[in-house]
Amino acid sequence: MKKFNAIQQTFKVEYSYQLQFTKDLFGTDNPLFHDIFANYRKKGGVKVLFVVDDGVIKAHPTLKGKIISYCQKFADRIVLTEILVVTGGEETKNDHDNVLKVLQGVNDNHIDRHSFVVAVGGGAVIDMAGYAAAIAHRGVKLIRIPTTTLSQNDSAVGVKNSINIFNKKNFLGTFAPPFAIINDIDFLPTLEHRDWISGVAEAVKVALIKDDKFFGFLEKNAVTLYNREMEPMEYLIYRCAEMHMEHIAQGGDPFETGSSRPLDFGHWAAHKLEYMTDYKMRHGEAVAVGMALDLTYAHLIGLIDEQTLKRVLNVLETIGFDLHIPLETEDEWNVLLGGIEEFREHLGGQLTITLISNIGFKHDVHEIDLDKMRDAINVLNNLCQPKIC
DSSP states (O other): OOOOOOOOOOOOOOOOOEEEEESSTTSTTOOHHHHHHHHHOSSSOEEEEEEEEHHHHHHOTTHHHHHHHHHHHTTTTEEEEEEEEEOOSTHHHHOTHHHHHHHHHHHHTTOOTTSEEEEEESHHHHHHHHHHHHHGGGOOEEEEEEOSHHHHHTGGGSSEEEEEETTEEEEEEEEOOOSEEEEEGGGGGGSOHHHHHHHHHHHHHHHHHHOHHHHHHHHHTHHHHHTTOHHHHHHHHHHHHHHHHHHHHHSSOTTOOSSOOGGGTTHHHHHHHHHHTTTOSOHHHHHHHHHHHHHHHHHHTTSSOHHHHHHHHHHHHHHTOOOOOOOOSHHHHHHHHHHHHHHHHHHTSSOOEEEEEETTEEEEESOOOHHHHHHHHHHHHHHSOOOOO
16 A cells, blocks of 8 residues: 555634623614624624523513614614523523523524524523534524623633533533623623622632732722622723733633643632532632632642731632631532542643732642642631621
8 A cells, every 4th residue: 555644734713802891782872782793794684593591681671672672773784583581590501401492593593604692691691502602503603791790701701611511510612702792781780799799709810810900909999899889890890801811812722722721710629619509609609719728728838928818818708708618528528629630630631720829920730739728628717707698
């Protein structure tokens, strides 16, 4: 048999997506949503399938009517096919029937690769709908309209989509950048208080690993953020989203082919805590606890001093987070600590846990001393007593 040389080619694909900020997105005098489609296609209408979080519908009962009225006014550009309402919260990522519901909507409404799925809701609904859009026709265009602080400043501005399976968070997923993200600040005032502060944890996370000045802003405004003042929250969302997108675009690994994932600071424990509480713990609440635990561990191994540890814990508690880890049995200890091994598997073999050496400076480690991590849990629980609601 004749020997043939190996054939090899290299190509690059450029991605571009935008994050817009507005108020009253579906007010008929607001041209932003219309302009996105007008800029995409200069002539003719574009088919659009909406997937909307049922919690958003309950909090904003006029939303469906406003979407319909808006699309009717701009029917030359926006061809509304259907408004699907799906279960909100982490439950939507645990029940795979929701993915099938979106895929059925894509099929029944003849949504093709030149059409759009528009996901309106919290991070879980946006994750689920984005996953469905990414696997339909090998990729239907997606517009995200996040409605919580956490989704507006973190989860919806990234390039990941996912659902849960095998008792593991985000086990099934894709990397598929959205066509656009639109942050409408008017969705935030109706949030439950837990959801209002939940997104602040991700801001603390990115500040701790990237920007000491931003952490100073959060420290200065911890009380006003807890008190739901809009001005500091608007800046928090903008700056956090800006740094998140900068990391994706300029960090050198947008699709996470390597093992270093600084934006997952605090997340190995957070994902297990969500699972252990049957997802009753919000993601941001779990991230706050996960960061507190990893910061305590960083102190015990000599990376940060006690003053830095207590400074960050104080900010998190002032914002409103309960940092106590309620482990009652040895099995619960083992399940939580087993999250480290699961995180290693998720990374592809080599363990990389992001800690900090100072505020604003990340420090990756590739081994975790489990006895020292057990000590960290005890130290953290002694420093942070459980909140009484």
